[in-house]
Amino acid sequence: MLIALGAAPLSICANADANNDEQVTIDEIVAGVGRLLEGCPLGSGALYEVHACGEPFRVLLRQPQAIEEAERILAGSEPQKIVTGELRPGNGNFNGPWRWHLEPCSVGFAEAAIELCDGCPSYVEEHLAEWLEVVRRYCPWSAQLVRRIR
Structure with missing residues (x-):
């Protein structure tokens, strides 16, 4: 899966892992971002x-x-x-x-x-x-x- 973050509005992208024209869903994007943030600080508490x-x-x-x-x-x-x-x-x-x-x-x-x-x-x-x-x-x-x- 390819995730790009930037100033542009969120759009659906072609799924780089798929063998067809499957689209990346919002759930896949959220899951991918979550995996990227696993090691982030927890903040206060x-x-x-x-x-x-x-x-x-x-x-x-x-x-x-x-x-x-x-x-x-x-x-x-x-x-x-x-x-x-x-x-x-x-x-x-x-x-x-x-x-x-x-x-x-x-x-x-x-x-x-x-x-x-x-x-x-x-x-x-x-x-x-x-x-x-x-x-x-x-x-x-x-x-x-x-x-x-x-």
Whole structure:
């Protein structure tokens, strides 16, 4: 796939990888740009590792009160709680290898959550379209905040 970025308006280009006249879709362009940005800085916030069903995933917290609560949980001055947040497509440049992430400004901690948003990271991955379109929130009951990465 060939991606060109510049000041000109976005247009559909011929797909250089195709053997025919197939066109590059917007989804392919977004995916390509996402791959290019994988190593880009995360910006502000604190990155944490969480385990649910024994499977690791990462959350980026940007809200100061959420970061403070996460630090209290890790220090043992507060009990573990359910990590919850709005589900978004793509790994957000921090939650690989998963194809989803939690919106950093929406991540928080809860003592209880509805069963609909409970699940293992691999289950979310396997049924991603349904989770993004119907459930739209992730709140794994088995979540354990493990460590601060940065």
